[in-house]
Amino acid sequence: KEFNKYPMSLEEYKRYGRQMIVEDTGGVEGQLKLRNSKVLVVGAGGLGCPALPYLAGAGIGHIGIVDNDVVDTSNLHRQVLHNSNKVGMLKCESAKQVLNELNPHVSVETYPIRLDGANAFPIFAKYDYILDCTDTPLTRYLISDVAVNLQKTVVSASGLGTEGQLTILNFKNKGPCYRCFYPVPPSPTSVSSCQEGGVIGPCIGLVGVMMAIEVMKLIMEVYTEESFKPFLTSYSGFPTQSLRTFKMRGRQKTCACCGENPTITRNAIESGEVDYTLFCGSRKYNV
Amino acid sequence: KEFNKYPMSLEEYKRYGRQMIVEDTGGVEGQLKLRNSKVLVVGAGGLGCPALPYLAGAGIGHIGIVDNDVVDTSNLHRQVLHNSNKVGMLKCESAKQVLNELNPHVSVETYPIRLDGANAFPIFAKYDYILDCTDTPLTRYLISDVAVNLQKTVVSASGLGTEGQLTILNFKNKGPCYRCFYPVPPSPTSVSSCQEGGVIGPCIGLVGVMMAIEVMKLIMEVYTEESFKPFLTSYSGFPTQSLRTFKMRGRQKTCACCGENPTITRNAIESGEVDYTLFCGSRKYNV
Amino acid sequence: MVTVKVEFLGGLDVIFDKQRIHMVNVDSSETPTVKDLIDYIVKNMIRNPNDVDVFIENGTIRPGILTLINDTDWELEGGEEYELEDGDVISFTSTLHGG
Amino acid sequence: MVTVKVEFLGGLDVIFDKQRIHMVNVDSSETPTVKDLIDYIVKNMIRNPNDVDVFIENGTIRPGILTLINDTDWELEGGEEYELEDGDVISFTSTLHGG
Ligand SMILES: [Zn+2]
Ligand SMILES: [Zn+2]
Numbered sequence: 001k002e003f004n005k006y007p008m009s010l011e012e013y014k015r016y017g018r019q020m021i022v023e024d025t026g027g028v029e030g031q032l033k034l035r036n037s038k039v040l041v042v043g044a045g046g047l048g049c050p051a052l053p054y055l056a057g058a059g060i061g062h063i064g065i066v067d068n069d070v071v072d073t074s075n076l077h078r079q080v081l082h083n084s085n086k087v088g089m090l091k092c093e094s095a096k097q098v099l100n101e102l103n104p105h106v107s108v109e110t111y112p113i114r115l116d117g118a119n120a121f122p123i124f125a126k127y128d129y130i131l132d133c134t135d136t137p138l139t140r141y142l143i144s145d146v147a148v149n150l151q152k153t154v155v156s157a158s159g160l161g162t163e164g165q166l167t168i169l170n171f172k173n174k175g176p177c178y179r180c181f182y183p184v185p186p187s188p189t190s191v192s193s194c195q196e197g198g199v200i201g202p203c204i205g206l207v208g209v210m211m212a213i214e215v216m217k218l219i220m221e222v223y224t225e226e227s228f229k230p231f232l233t234s235y236s237g238f239p240t241q242s243l244r245t246f247k248m249r250g251r252q253k254t255c256a257c258c259g260e261n262p263t264i265t266r267n268a269i270e271s272g273e274v275d276y277t278l279f280c281g282s283r284k285y286n287v
Numbered sequence: 288k289e290f291n292k293y294p295m296s297l298e299e300y301k302r303y304g305r306q307m308i309v310e311d312t313g314g315v316e317g318q319l320k321l322r323n324s325k326v327l328v329v330g331a332g333g334l335g336c337p338a339l340p341y342l343a344g345a346g347i348g349h350i351g352i353v354d355n356d357v358v359d360t361s362n363l364h365r366q367v368l369h370n371s372n373k374v375g376m377l378k379c380e381s382a383k384q385v386l387n388e389l390n391p392h393v394s395v396e397t398y399p400i401r402l403d404g405a406n407a408f409p410i411f412a413k414y415d416y417i418l419d420c421t422d423t424p425l426t427r428y429l430i431s432d433v434a435v436n437l438q439k440t441v442v443s444a445s446g447l448g449t450e451g452q453l454t455i456l457n458f459k460n461k462g463p464c465y466r467c468f469y470p471v472p473p474s475p476t477s478v479s480s481c482q483e484g485g486v487i488g489p490c491i492g493l494v495g496v497m498m499a500i501e502v503m504k505l506i507m508e509v510y511t512e513e514s515f516k517p518f519l520t521s522y523s524g525f526p527t528q529s530l531r532t533f534k535m536r537g538r539q540k541t542c543a544c545c546g547e548n549p550t551i552t553r554n555a556i557e558s559g560e561v562d563y564t565l566f567c568g569s570r571k572y573n574v
Numbered sequence: 575m576v577t578v579k580v581e582f583l584g585g586l587d588v589i590f591d592k593q594r595i596h597m598v599n600v601d602s603s604e605t606p607t608v609k610d611l612i613d614y615i616v617k618n619m620i621r622n623p624n625d626v627d628v629f630i631e632n633g634t635i636r637p638g639i640l641t642l643i644n645d646t647d648w649e650l651e652g653g654e655e656y657e658l659e660d661g662d663v664i665s666f667t668s669t670l671h672g673g
Numbered sequence: 674m675v676t677v678k679v680e681f682l683g684g685l686d687v688i689f690d691k692q693r694i695h696m697v698n699v700d701s702s703e704t705p706t707v708k709d710l711i712d713y714i715v716k717n718m719i720r721n722p723n724d725v726d727v728f729i730e731n732g733t734i735r736p737g738i739l740t741l742i743n744d745t746d747w748e749l750e751g752g753e754e755y756e757l758e759d760g761d762v763i764s765f766t767s768t769l770h771g772g
Contacts, residue, residue: 014360017361018486019488020485021485022484047772050496058488074301076344076390077303077305078341080389084389084390103371135771136770160771161310164769165768181739182737182768198307199306201344205496205499206500209337209489209493209496212492213489213490213493213528214528216487217525234766236682238311241501243528243529243530245528246739246744249748420673424638444673445669447672448585469637470637473636473637484585519640534646536647
């Protein structure tokens, strides 16, 4: 009973007070929603680095980080959660250190693995929301497919050069998934990742911060089944910073994953029947 | 001669390579501009925290940080460059530690002082660009006034709740200053700072990241005297994230600071003749 | 009669039932100006008389509030004397100071 | 003849002289559709024939490129059969994958 009367510690009230008094956050109730929520961030790179500290700062109770890559000097202009002393360290571990120091009330789990059809399900199942901060079409299809099969909502974003894109996939298992937007994968030759294309740190960083805001809105139920409309927001950093929100198609009945006769089932993904390497072409991708 | 042939070290080429291949950055030449530039960030709070690591990451050679405040638990939901172990430490020193670890090629100077008319001039004089990351109208007038008198361009931003604003002041000593936009200061009772009004961490964070992008554009001369048009960009985080850019008035001939008959001169500021406390009313402000 | 879209941004919506966007019909013998719109807002849209000071000071828009006509600073459009046209978007935004 | 604004976003501008925005006049015996616009773009606006594959695959917009009609997904507007009107904004944006 005492516990219900004061649902948070004094330290938490102090820590989150400035955020709780913003009406849109829903006060104590909203703060408890954040504390009880579990968010999985796939990729601790250019998007994950700016999203993660804001998620931890806001008090999202459980954060998972999937990344099997290690910190490299060439990452540091944009992956600013890491640093020069951490070159060679796993990005997920580097990020976890920072988050633990930022907010000890948040539990952080790391998964230093390369995400695939076999290992994704048990990990995703533990979380409420997935942030797709990866950098290849392969992982974008995989994350969306697994999320649809586990009924999870995904905040998905990407960036290159001075531009970025952001969308919400499989919203409450009613919104469109990645395959609704992109039923046919792009040919590998047409895809450039940031490794080849280059990227301005704060431009991809801004999109990562946007992802943190979107998942907070999902948790605080700013988006409802009534109010949510499928969208894709496009960011340009140069010459003038701008955001444009495109109204997008809804869930497609013909979608191979979320449609009426899905072939991209859990079994097909876990068994390797859906071959993401083949599906997206033979070029090697880095998660 | 050898020095001119390879203007940067191999480590720098590796560190900045992904950024240098973005056409808008101007390659090696643009990178050298960043390395040679000196940026002063006034305020290591909600705006400064996200701007600073991107400035350091991008390789801006000299960064100054003005802040006399110490880290408090209630800051950490939005001031994510600091952390729980640094509660009580000067924010400028906390930030400097992080930047030094992120990029040892960047020199960071700290100024743990409360900015005023007497101490601002010698500090500002050492820098090319000023980022106004403060949180009171008092400091916004002071920073703009000093910058105009020293012919410095200012990137000025602010935020509250789920919203933010960003503008460039005194662009190349030709654009409008803060007083051109706001010749009469607001009455103190009408001003709410984040202490009272509340703020969502990543919403103010996004605006801070925007500031880093704007100063990079200034350094890389994306904005020229021909292309620059006075603007104010307005960000909303809820319910849909959006940016709107308003076309603003140019420099005003009647402006008390940058106009034809200025009364806000260096002498008037340094001598205390311009009393920023009186000017903005009697309410106490925190820089 | 002229119909314009009026926006209250930067937190100004608190004195307008927390509604940011309003469609407003301004009636006037001559072509209505922004000044007429401001008078209309003060008379008809601010419910609590104590809130008038948040919007108006010394007979015009309070210092610290920017007025935009179709996303352009009203100083560039003639200020209070700007003549409203159907479909114009008039935005009032409080200047933020937090950081 | 119909005049529309065509935008190439997400890096697609590289095959159009690095220009993002183009004003395009589409002529057709009947009312021109987006399909006619795409044909026009391929025939008249892509200078280097090698670049056609970046834009078109199997006779339609390449997978990975989103087509927007006035900021709305063309799937909601009738796709290729959408009939162009003066002033329409047709945007093509390459999907980004970097992170
Ligand atoms: Zn689908
Ligand atoms: Zn001025």
